[in-house]
Amino acid sequence: MIFCTTVSEYHPQQLDTKWQKRWADTRAFEVTEDTSKPKFYCLEMFAYPSGHAHVGHVRNYIIGDIVARMKRLQGFNVLHPFGWDAFGLPAENAAIKNGIHPEVSTLSNIAHMKGQLQRLGISYAWERELATCLPDYYRWNQWLFIRMFENGLAYRRRSTVNWCPSCNTVLANEQVVDGGCWRCGTPVTQKDLEQWFFRITAYADDLLTAAESLSKWPEKVLTMQRNWIGRSEGARVTFGEIDVFTTRIDTIFGATFVLLAPEHPLVARYADQSADPTAFREQISRFRGQDRAGRISGAVEKEGFFTGRSVINPFTNAPVPVWVANFVLGEYGTGAVMAVPAHDQRDYEFARKYDLPIKVVVRPEDGQAADVGTMTEAVSNDGVLVNSDRWDGLSSDEARRQFTAIARQRGLGEGTVQYRLKDWGISRQRYWGTPIPMIHCPQDGIVPVPDAQLPVVLPKLAEFSGRGDSPLAQVPEFVNVVCPTCGGAARRETDTMDTFVDSSWYFYRFADAHNDAMPFDPAKVAYWCPVDFYSGGVEHAILHLIYSRFFARVFRDLGLVEHAEPFTQLLTQGMVLKDGNVMSKSKGNVVDPDTMIGKVGVDALRLYVMFVAPPEKEVEWSDSGLDGSFRWLARVWHIAQHWKAQVSAATPLDAAALSAADRAVRRKTHDTIRRVTTDIDVRKQFNTAISAMMELVNDLYAYTKLQEAEPSPQAAAVAKEAIEGLIVMLSPFAPHTAEELWEEYGHRGTLAVVSWPAFDAAAAQAEEIVMPVQVNGKLRSRLTVSPEIADAELEQLALADVAVKPYTEGKTIKKVVIAKGRLVSIVVG
């Protein structure tokens, strides 16, 4: 029995600490710009320091680490940094509850989680670590805010905003999910507030069209961004004093009334001028009181009232009544629509309810126009125009073109594009965030804090009550300032920035993390950026990833970066579930990485979460799967130990002296190199990379066994190539085990400095191949032949095969198809 070693000899925990210390002592993963090497920027979405990372979080860091370690072995200068998205509500809410200052809890959480990541052996350049809650980071949020203000990209306006009554703060549109707060789920209410906005809509078109070029982003994410930006082409048309937006100008002859949103500015004027302003206003406020979620979802019944006004349809020149309707949205388009009840279902229902005129102006291409008396729903498909004056007979498509042109010629409107995307409201009435660097002066209005006075440091707050607006308003020495322009008494802005501002550019800061004169040196960013490989949760598909793309464009337009797209390749990793649920402290189903490391070592944990499924797939945690990964690492360990002495005495491989078994192992070795390389580097399918290595190990066991019976003089050289190649390929997944074996195999220094194994096509070349033979599409036999066999010879062999004959006897051979190197297909009749 040759495999007398037992698992007890594989003690991963000792290796873990040994190599983690070695990497730290040698600064193995710290990098500087080096133009002699190709660069690779590998990044995982930085972490919110919640306190403890569970295996679900950790999976993402392992994904990034495999890519980073592999690219290093391929000779790239790899930047792989990490940091902390350290501002935000949970720390502040905890402070309200338990009185511990957010800064204290955040910094201690960071310390703990950093320890967790270090115990996982993730190859981070820790010298570039950053935390967004520190002034040396957030001062550049402030610096950038001022640049955006100067360029008209940051502006202040009073508007109706989403308000979370539980978090006591404003939410961006992107932070409202199904009518509730993205963080706590509390139904969102509306509030009128003076707010700071970033003009992301200026880039709506660019963000949408450039998305097409993101060929290494998942389709899912691009779709979500497209949906979110929501482009629709149409026309703006003047109905007298009311401008409407429509995508169906072809139906304008059927526009029999006009609908205004309750928020539309004209509505208030109409109320003032109406016969009964009080009743009018009551209606408006009732509509506006209907919660937005309900209004949007259609759960609230469509209703409206007549304003007493009429305007002129510019195409029919007929007067049409103006109504206010609760389902028309003030913030989309012009807040006014032309109603075409015959061809829009909402308008149809509204017209039936209030007995408004319906006029059919489009008929189906191959049918009759609907009859107003008998129709039961709107006909919303495109078709052919009727009742549309001299344009009858035009297709909807053609009519849209012509009517838009006519509107333009007559000064009645023009073709426009509407976006669903709205400007990003960034003011937050909370403490734990970046102070907005603005001053309100009674003389000079809104004045930015001069650059020289940055950062505006977040003052220490003694008490956290959670009541009232902006906590900073309660700190007089913060609020009361002199105006930088006139020197008079002024008031500092007391809102803080949305934490998504922090995360929209941190990846640039990593390129130059300690710069205290600029957010970053453009030359350093030009060297490292864009990020080549970015991974994180799909929950950031809209918020973080659209904001970051926006910021990249802002930096570009400021002349600080050269590219528009910050992330070349994106991988959205699947979550790790436990018992079918997302892991969470409250559900009590978290799997703690440190506990697992204690049982089987880091490498088995790393290997397991990568082997269980492709990285973007959601997976269910399995203890026995983890055990399986441990068993396999032990198997690798044993085979390596078994060959160690022989390999160290090996003579160089003599290709001419190899036995058939030797050649088979070499073939497997090089085939494995090919598969693992493309699986990691190109396909990002780490699970199949691991299976390929498992197959190699299985073959090595069989080969080792065979050596007992038929020893080969070349065995040590063959085993050396296979096992050393395996160690290097395994090292991104199981770096501690790999480093130890590498050292035991007599190598000095860490694996960080060796090269990825080279694929040798000649060695991988098959000597004979198995050709399946099908008769009428059914597998009947297999032939073992040389890959170079001539088609004619192969056909003869196939037809003469004993397993094939019974199916061809007495029948006519109609055809024999030979797929080179794949199979033989015989058709009989």
Next chain:
RNA sequence: GCCGGGGUGGCGAAAUUGGCAGACGCAUGGGACUUAAAAUCCCAAGCUCUUAACGAGCGUGCGGGUUCGAUUCCCGCCCCCGGCACCA
């Protein structure tokens, strides 16, 4: 409703260009080793029929099509997941 992704053994999955479906692993069963167990090593295993071997049939959500050949391509459905949604 619109857009995107998916549906393969008991389970996680694989099949890279239309070419042997189920690699690799988990769980399971059997064997070797052991006084015994664990561990380890080896073997088996899609389903059905057949005592079993040999073998035959069926099989990648469903129904059609193209093809010598379809998990893969086309048409029509069903179901699941995600996004958007009274957006004019």
